[in-house]
Amino acid sequence: MATILYLGVSGQIGGAFITSFREKYPEIPITFYLRSVELDGALRNLGNTTVVHGTFDQLHEIEKLASSHSLIFNFASSMDPSVTDAILRGVRTRKSQTGTMSVVYHLSGAGNFVDNSESGDYIPTDHPFDDANPDDVRTITAANLPNGPCDELLFVAANKGEAKVYFVCPGGTYGHSERHIGRSIGLASAFAPGRWIDYMTQNIESLGFGVYVGSGTSVFGVVHVDDIVSLMMLVYQKILNTVNNYEPEDVYRYWYNGIYSEEPSKKVAAALAKLQARRGKITSFETKSVAYKDAGFTARYIAGNMLIECNNSKSLGWAPQGPDLYTTLEQLE
Numbered sequence: 344m345a346t347i348l349y350l351g352v353s354g355q356i357g358g359a360f361i362t363s364f365r366e367k368y369p370e371i372p373i374t375f376y377l378r379s380v381e382l383d384g385a386l387r388n389l390g391n392t393t394v395v396h397g398t399f400d401q402l403h404e405i406e407k408l409a410s411s412h413s414l415i416f417n418f419a420s421s422m423d424p425s426v427t428d429a430i431l432r433g434v435r436t437r438k439s440q441t442g443t444m445s446v447v448y449h450l451s452g453a454g455n456f457v458d459n460s461e462s463g464d465y466i467p468t469d470h471p472f473d474d475a476n477p478d479d480v481r482t483i484t485a486a487n488l489p490n491g492p493c494d495e496l497l498f499v500a501a502n503k504g505e506a507k508v509y510f511v512c513p514g515g516t517y518g519h520s521e522r523h524i525g526r527s528i529g530l531a532s533a534f535a536p537g538r539w540i541d542y543m544t545q546n547i548e549s550l551g552f553g554v555y556v557g558s559g560t561s562v563f564g565v566v567h568v569d570d571i572v573s574l575m576m577l578v579y580q581k582i583l584n585t586v587n588n589y590e591p592e593d594v595y596r597y598w599y600n601g602i603y604s605e606e607p608s609k610k611v612a613a614a615l616a617k618l619q620a621r622r623g624k625i626t627s628f629e630t631k632s633v634a635y636k637d638a639g640f641t642a643r644y645i646a647g648n649m650l651i652e653c654n655n656s657k658s659l660g661w662a663p664q665g666p667d668l669y670t671t672l673e674q675l676e
């Protein structure tokens with residue numbers, strides 16, 4: 344019987360996905376691996392679950408758990424190759440012991456595809472990265488920061504016939520889901536606005552104003568957390584439909600981008616500054632255009648352009664619904 348090792352259940356995305364997943368698949372045994380303890384009761388109440396506490400420093404524990412599960416959901420660590428490596432060591436052990444190949448279902452991130460322009464201007468491209476084109480997916484390497492180093496390890500493993508790998512690649516994910524498993528117990532992370540919003544707001548807070556570069560017409564792809572969950576559900580169905588016939592080269596066919604809209608950096612800066620001013624984190628909602636070197640630690644996400652297609656995701660019937668970024672930011676406390 345299939346069993347799942349699940350990383351990231353307390354996170355913005357993983358905590359929302361588990362609710363939809365358990366509704367549709369109530370029986371499959373799941374082992375959750377996380378540091379925090381607040382969700383333990385809710386996770387046990389899902390039935391057929393095990394909770395293991397640990398950190399991403401305990402690589403031997405992750406490897407051991409990966410070796411005893413047939414599906415590994417990594418919805419927690421897209422930027423730390425040591426965690427991916429530990430998962431893959433476990434997957435290889437399982438293959439050598441049972442002769443069967445595990446599935447790794449991995450959340451990457453569309454930060455990989457920012458064009459690294461430092462101008463802050465919109466720069467169109469004739470060839471946006473298309474998730475439905477295996478040759479585009481083949482171009483992803485460890486050089487695609489910040490998620491490429493993990494992605495590359497997974498491509499290599501799939502190519503060697505060690506793992507069957509499927510990717511969902513969200514853009515900047517905003518909003519907290521009403522379906523987050525931690526909501527009923529008031530878990531702080533169930534109400535967190537998301538990792539991308541956190542990076543951007545922390546940057547504004549440290550600079551003291553809303554920031555963009557140059558003309559602020561550069562664009563960044565964003566998506567509501569509930570739309571990423573609906574995409575992840577469709578991709579899981581795809582896993583079920585394809586896993587028995589998976590060939591190593593298929594890894595390049597199973598990459599799914601999740602973007603709802605491309606937002607100009609000047610408009611994003613204004614909305615985030617308004618949010619931070621309302622929260623009392625900065626004194627006014629002023630926005631300023633600055634040079635790339637002065638745009639803080641998220642400069643790459645502010646000045647560059649992320650132009651990508653979601654054709655593979657749409658081929659599954661994915662139709663993101665929003666709400667849009669600005670409506671969501673208005674509603675944040």
Ligand SMILES: NC(=O)c1ccc[n+]([C@@H]2O[C@H](COP(=O)([O-])OP(=O)(O)OC[C@H]3O[C@@H](n4cnc5c(N)ncnc54)[C@H](OP(=O)(O)O)[C@@H]3O)[C@@H](O)[C@H]2O)c1
Nearest residue numbers: 351353354355356378379398399419420421452516538539
């Ligand atoms: N949100 C975005 O904008 C976005 C965009 C693209 C890609 N992604 C990727 O998607 C994945 C999920 O993102 P998210 O925003 O849902 O993440 P998140 O809200 O930051 O949640 C992170 C999860 O990882 C666990 N975790 C973090 N550090 C850990 C450690 N040292 N040891 C053990 N567990 C640890 C947390 O568990 P604890 O309860 O123990 O803290 C939590 O369940 C990540 O890989 C992220 O890079 C996110």
